[in-house]
Amino acid sequence: MKFQRYAIGLFFLSLSSLQLSASEWELMFYNVENLFDTVHDEGKNDATFLPLNHPLKQSECKKVSIYHFRKQCFKTDWTEEKLELKMNQIRDVLTLERGDLPDILAVSEIENANVAGKLAKVLGYSEFVVSNSPDERGIDLAVFYKSDKVKKVRSIEHRLVDLKNPTRNILEVHLKLEDKELAVFVNHWPSQGNPSSHRHYAAKTLRQKMLETKKKYPGIKVIAVGDFNTIDSEKPSPFSSLLDDKSRKASFVDVHQEYYEGSYERAGAFKRREIAGSYFYTRKAKWNRLDRIIVSSDLLDYKTAQGDLSLILESYEIYGPDFISKRWDTRGNDYEIIPKRYNFNATNRQLAGYSDHYPVLVRIMR
Numbered sequence: 001m002k003f004q005r006y007a008i009g010l011f012f013l014s015l016s017s018l019q020l021s022a023s024e025w026e027l028m029f030y031n032v033e034n035l036f037d038t039v040h041d042e043g044k045n046d047a048t049f050l051p052l053n054h055p056l057k058q059s060e061c062k063k064v065s066i067y068h069f070r071k072q073c074f075k076t077d078w079t080e081e082k083l084e085l086k087m088n089q090i091r092d093v094l095t096l097e098r099g100d101l102p103d104i105l106a107v108s109e110i111e112n113a114n115v116a117g118k119l120a121k122v123l124g125y126s127e128f129v130v131s132n133s134p135d136e137r138g139i140d141l142a143v144f145y146k147s148d149k150v151k152k153v154r155s156i157e158h159r160l161v162d163l164k165n166p167t168r169n170i171l172e173v174h175l176k177l178e179d180k181e182l183a184v185f186v187n188h189w190p191s192q193g194n195p196s197s198h199r200h201y202a203a204k205t206l207r208q209k210m211l212e213t214k215k216k217y218p219g220i221k222v223i224a225v226g227d228f229n230t231i232d233s234e235k236p237s238p239f240s241s242l243l244d245d246k247s248r249k250a251s252f253v254d255v256h257q258e259y260y261e262g263s264y265e266r267a268g269a270f271k272r273r274e275i276a277g278s279y280f281y282t283r284k285a286k287w288n289r290l291d292r293i294i295v296s297s298d299l300l301d302y303k304t305a306q307g308d309l310s311l312i313l314e315s316y317e318i319y320g321p322d323f324i325s326k327r328w329d330t331r332g333n334d335y336e337i338i339p340k341r342y343n344f345n346a347t348n349r350q351l352a353g354y355s356d357h358y359p360v361l362v363r364i365m366r
Contacts, residue, residue: 024312024365025149025177027184028102028319029225029291031357032090033342034139035107037115038078044138046111049344052077076344083115086342087122089354094123097321101125102361104175105144108168108188108227116142129155129173131186134166141171141186141226151176158209163190163198170206172213180221180309180366183213187226189238196234203241210252214296221309223364224252224294227357231288242294255293255362258300259316275318278358280338285330291318291360299364307366315363324354 036049040056047060048069061073094101101123110116116130125144129152133140145152153174160167168188175182185206190198210222230238243252277287299311326340341356 023178024363025103026315026361026363027104027106027223027225027293028094028359028361029106029108029186029293030090030093030359031108031188031227031291031355032110033355033357034109034344035086035090035115035119036078036083036111036138037118038080038083039114041112041138045136046138048073048076049078049111051079078344082344082347083118084122085346085349085352086344087119089342089349089352090119091123092349093324093354093359096323101146103146103149104184106184106186106225107142107144108186109139110142111138112140116144120144127152129171131157131169131171133157133169134159135168136166139168139188141168141188143171143173143175143184143186145175149177153181158205160190160198160202160205162201165190165194165198167194167198167202170202170209172209174217174220177309177364178366180307181217181219182309182364183210183217183220183222185210185222185224185226187224187228189227189229191229192231196238199228199230199234199238200241202228203238207242207252210296221299222296223299223311225360226292227290228292229290231290251297252294253297253300255295255311255313255316256289256318256360259313275320275358278318278339278360279356280328280336282328282338285336287336291357293360293362309364309366312363312365315361317361318358319361320358324358326353 036046038051040046040050040054047057050057061070064070064073113130116128120128123144125146127147128142128144130142131140153176156172158170158172167190171186173184175184187206189202206224210224213222214220243254277289278291279288281288295311299309300313324340325337327335328338329335339356339358340353342353343351346352
């Protein structure tokens, strides 16, 4: 009965949408895996991504404490040509099979405004916002958007001030979609090399900021995307500090969870070939869903008949086409199809790879 009610509701929604000539916007999040420029940023540990002939390359690489990363630093010759190749690979992920850029693209692991500007030019975006975090490596977050469909209203950064180790800020960007406002919160939480308490703190901070935004700007819809660096074995999960439990009316929900397990009961109607996660940890041969989309529950209310913004739940996807994937052999005759991570010493497209993460995407309509 529940699915039948949903199907009927979807039918009337479709009729209403046709009458309104509903607009749509696609939003994608992508961890682009260490997109650095070739210039040294003072005070940042970016020596790996400098050319071998850079005057600071040797002295800075010697400071890298972990042997594996120090070795990688000494052998990586990061040049403008290789940077151009990596940006072209990112463009292929976004357009080669899909045909068009996302209307809103949020990314993590981008170094600074300089390289964000280069990427915007290669991709074809005229507008972007980039954060400026205290992260020791200098990696940041950015939002690119199509200026003919999306207008920037404001942007804010939230620093995770109580953490001992400097990390990425939460980037909050308010965008106007026609006459409606959407707040996009971009995240790159502390890695698994940090205690779980750091990610709980990031989760609490994100929840607080999203609630403050909804209170300050009545009617605004909010969506949080990012690499949340949270794995299933973390108990309690940092998401318990962000999402509402089932005993309360949810204010924030995980789109993946809602799509596959939620109250609308997919019943196989919209499911694609399932991809087990957005990141595959080869050392433990385990999939993780590090990259997520979190929305305010009012984005799932399907109010398009009144001209409100609404998330198209069936559009949710972990985007993992064959060309950005590779076969990874496990024990015996088993294998996994996993993201083809980037080879920073590659000089041609066939060997370069793309990223160690798959993108996640969703569409919004009104």
